Amino acid sequence: VVSYTSLLNAYGRSAKPEKAREIFDMMKRNSRKPNRVSYNALIDAYGSAGMLTEAVEVLREMERDGIQPDIVSISTLLAACGRCDQIVKIDGILSAAKSRGIQLNTVGYNSAIGSYMSVGEYDKALRLYRSMRESNVKPDSVTFNVLISGYCKAGKYSESLKFLDEMMDLQIPLSKEVYSSLICSYSKQGQLTEAESIFNCMRESGCYPDVVTYTAMIHAYSLTENWKRAWDIFQDMEGNGIQPDPIAFSSLMEVLNRACQPEKVLQLAELMREKHIPLNSSAAYEIISSCSMLRDWKTASQVIEHMEPSLSSISVGILNQLLHFLGKTGKIEIMMKLFFKILASCSNVSRATYSVLLKNLLAAGKWRKYIEVLQWMEDAGIQPS
RNA sequence: CAUAUCGGAGCACCU
Numbered sequence: 001v002v003s004y005t006s007l008l009n010a011y012g013r014s015a016k017p018e019k020a021r022e023i024f025d026m027m028k029r030n031s032r033k034p035n036r037v038s039y040n041a042l043i044d045a046y047g048s049a050g051m052l053t054e055a056v057e058v059l060r061e062m063e064r065d066g067i068q069p070d071i072v073s074i075s076t077l078l079a080a081c082g083r084c085d086q087i088v089k090i091d092g093i094l095s096a097a098k099s100r101g102i103q104l105n106t107v108g109y110n111s112a113i114g115s116y117m118s119v120g121e122y123d124k125a126l127r128l129y130r131s132m133r134e135s136n137v138k139p140d141s142v143t144f145n146v147l148i149s150g151y152c153k154a155g156k157y158s159e160s161l162k163f164l165d166e167m168m169d170l171q172i173p174l175s176k177e178v179y180s181s182l183i184c185s186y187s188k189q190g191q192l193t194e195a196e197s198i199f200n201c202m203r204e205s206g207c208y209p210d211v212v213t214y215t216a217m218i219h220a221y222s223l224t225e226n227w228k229r230a231w232d233i234f235q236d237m238e239g240n241g242i243q244p245d246p247i248a249f250s251s252l253m254e255v256l257n258r259a260c261q262p263e264k265v266l267q268l269a270e271l272m273r274e275k276h277i278p279l280n281s282s283a284a285y286e287i288i289s290s291c292s293m294l295r296d297w298k299t300a301s302q303v304i305e306h307m308e309p310s311l312s313s314i315s316v317g318i319l320n321q322l323l324h325f326l327g328k329t330g331k332i333e334i335m336m337k338l339f340f341k342i343l344a345s346c347s348n349v350s351r352a353t354y355s356v357l358l359k360n361l362l363a364a365g366k367w368r369k370y371i372e373v374l375q376w377m378e379d380a381g382i383q384p385s
Numbered sequence: 386c387a388u389a390u391c392g393g394a395g396c397a398c399c400u
Binding site: 106114145217222250282319385 | 387388389390391392393394395396397398399
């Protein structure tokens, strides 16, 4: 049962809920009765994929099969509500927990508060936080970070700082997530000095910055158009033995491009290749932008050759943006090359992708190609809008 | 360490 459940969970984590369900059904067929953990893992597989209805249905199935849901089942569903923007369901799940006599623990409250925050129900989140305190359930750094980052995102900065104070009063140590949130929200308010001071506090407290924290700082410098400091802090990160990831690279590349430093961008591209860091589409976009400034089409072409083979796993939006950029700058051949690569690696290419392609072909006066692509699109079963 | 909650960049198409 444990082995099956591990496999089920692995499918859930890789966003394959149908596969998870297959394993689950296989357990039932092979008389390996799924236990509570198996059911919970399946609920999460659906919940993480945004399939809330199916997730709730698994809870019912669980009860029909004589297994009592526990607080993990409930927390999993509560968290899923936030991801699916289902305001109504949060209340329903809370009352379902109550009617079954399941008391919320810290994670349960955190999940519910977080979901309320992410659907914009700040008052309900706050009320729930109060009842958490009244029920003597201990808030932790996650509780406060949910509140702090949620209120920041809503632009309610003074409220969010109140929670920071409350957290310190309770002597809950600030986690690196909290530090990163604070850096992020100060920099978005244009308070670079505050962001820097948080970053320094963090180092002094012995809670060492990781690649996420550094990226938040790079972005802070990016927002203030300070490419040199962004560059320096990137060096500092490497000096501290922290491996930059594709997001860190692309964030730095973005500010460098805006500051007209394409050579530096290509230098970073070379470093990524040396370190075998996969090119994500944002980094590819920035590299191609810098190639464009330098009129270096050969490198641009090579970048596309080296892009991750698993293009299907990255954002379609940014791939389309990349196609659009290539088309706009008249690089039709490279645009087509990327398109073929997308075709080869994605099972379904959306109308949006075809639209970008068509628009740019037409703008470039390639009407023969336009008609050809239009035909491919119809062949693929996509109706022109 | 078989299952649940928080932090970083980029967001096109459509309207």
